[in-house]
Amino acid sequence: METLIVYKSVFHGNTKKIAIAMAEVLNAKFLDVENVDKKIIGDYDLIGFGSGIYYDKPQKKLMEYIEGLNNVKNKKAFVFSTSRQNRSDYNDWFKENLSDKGFEIIGEFHCKGHTIFKGNPNEEDLENAKEVARNIINTYNQILDMPEDSTNI
Incomplete structure (x- = not known):
């Protein structure tokens, strides 16, 4: 499983700390969004997207990056964020747009x-x-182990 984490961490490096921790477990490459060409998304099976939250939304450069991505097939993703408030609904923008x-x-x-x-x-x-x-x-591996036509089981 080739994994990439694309993140934007601006003020205190909070989001970068999370990206590093997750990358360690996932054996992933992690890059600031400003250093990621959209074309390389195709090279990865699993892509993480993370940002600090600013005025209830992810950082603008990461939002623009995601909005500019081409549609994909068979790509898995995960999302993460840091904010002043402990609200998991801050990830909703990521989930909807991805x-x-x-x-x-x-x-x-x-x-x-x-x-x-x-x-x-x-x-x-x-x-x-x-x-x-x-x-x-674990989730990724379970998905790979599922029969292709598991909807009829």
Whole structure:
């Protein structure tokens, strides 16, 4: 499973910390969105997208990147975010827009960021991100093991 994490981390590096923790478990390459050519998405089986949340939405450059992606087939994705508030619905923009592009979302993570909560993401947050990454691997492997025509079972 070739895995890429595309993220945007602006102020305190919160989102990058989560990207690194997840990449460690997933054996993934992780790149700031400004360093990722859209063409390489085709080279990966699983792609993670992550950002800090600004005014209830992901960072603008990552939103523009996702909006500019071509539609895909047979691509799995996961999403993650950090914010001042502990609201997992901040991932909804990612899930909706990536699903519209043809990605199957197989995991998500959210935690508080440093802005108000100094010290976040903390060690517990990083361990939780790693656990989500392990669950993503399990989900991905289960999908691969499913018979192609499993809808008729």
